[in-house]
Amino acid sequence: GAVVSQHPSWVICKSGTSVKIECRSLDFQATTMFWYRQFPKQSLMLMATSNEGSKATYEQGVEKDKFLINHASLTLSTLTVTSAHPEDSSFYICSARDGLVNTGELFFGEGSRLTVL
Amino acid sequence: AQTVTQSQPEMSVQEAETVTLSCTYDTSESDYYLFWYKQPPSRQMILVIRQEAYKQQNATENRFSVNFQKAAKSFSLKISDSQLGDAAMYFCAYRVNTDKLIFGTGTRLQVFP
Numbered sequence: 001g002a003v004v005s006q007h008p009s010w011v012i013c014k015s016g017t018s019v020k021i022e023c024r025s026l027d028f029q030a031t032t033m034f035w036y037r038q039f040p041k042q043s044l045m046l047m048a049t050s051n052e053g054s055k056a057t058y059e060q061g062v063e064k065d066k067f068l069i070n071h072a073s074l075t076l077s078t079l080t081v082t083s084a085h086p087e088d089s090s091f092y093i094c095s096a097r098d099g100l101v102n103t104g105e106l107f108f109g110e111g112s113r114l115t116v117l
Numbered sequence: 118a119q120t121v122t123q124s125q126p127e128m129s130v131q132e133a134e135t136v137t138l139s140c141t142y143d144t145s146e147s148d149y150y151l152f153w154y155k156q157p158p159s160r161q162m163i164l165v166i167r168q169e170a171y172k173q174q175n176a177t178e179n180r181f182s183v184n185f186q187k188a189a190k191s192f193s194l195k196i197s198d199s200q201l202g203d204a205a206m207y208f209c210a211y212r213v214n215t216d217k218l219i220f221g222t223g224t225r226l227q228v229f230p
Binding site: 032034038042043044045046049091093095097105106108110111 | 160161162208221223
């Protein structure tokens with residue numbers, strides 16, 4: 001199946017710094033990617049929909065200035081957590097759909113664990 | 118608004134036995150997709166099975182099958198001949214044409230030898 005890769009898989013940063021997480025579709029083109037956040041022992045909560053070449057669409061309650069999303073190419077979307085604080089510590093997961101195949105399936109990255117000290 | 122409900126936070130099953138995980142959803146749409154995803158300790162989301170709402174036939178993938186009741190908005194997952202490797206979190210998910218996946222709260226499945 002299609003492969004989605006996230007980098008880094010885990011990152012530790014100091015409070016106040018910014019962290020960038022990359023999501024790449026390795027063998028297909030993804031016009032749309034999705035960013036989720038998952039707290040321990042909880043479900044995945046959709047943060048935003050990332051569209052190639054246009055602005056991301058954020059879910060209600062998600063601060064767009066806090067979580068910057070850029071989808072500059074058909075294979076790469078980035079999530080930047082700006083001025084990170086300990087409450088931003090979480091597991092972030094991206095997913096993507098193969099734009100050429102309409103099976104309804106979304107492919108997920110391995111996730112990125114962010115810890116803010 | 119669409120919602121997905123999994124009423125069983127935890128389930129357990131003996132190896133080789135059968136277990137059913139429940140899922141209900143709420144929507145006003147007529148055309149949509151339903152999924153079951155597995156999330157093992159590695160946290161990688163793995164698609165288990167998919168069901169298109171317009172199909173009346175229940176989807177089956179080897180030991181995994183669903184009972185899709187569209188009128189009742191119910192979408193349960195049956196795992197037959199359970200294996201130790203089936204132990205994981207299972208998430209039911211709903212998707213409309215916008216590609217947005219809405220997940221349920223999850224069911225933790227334990228498999229005992």
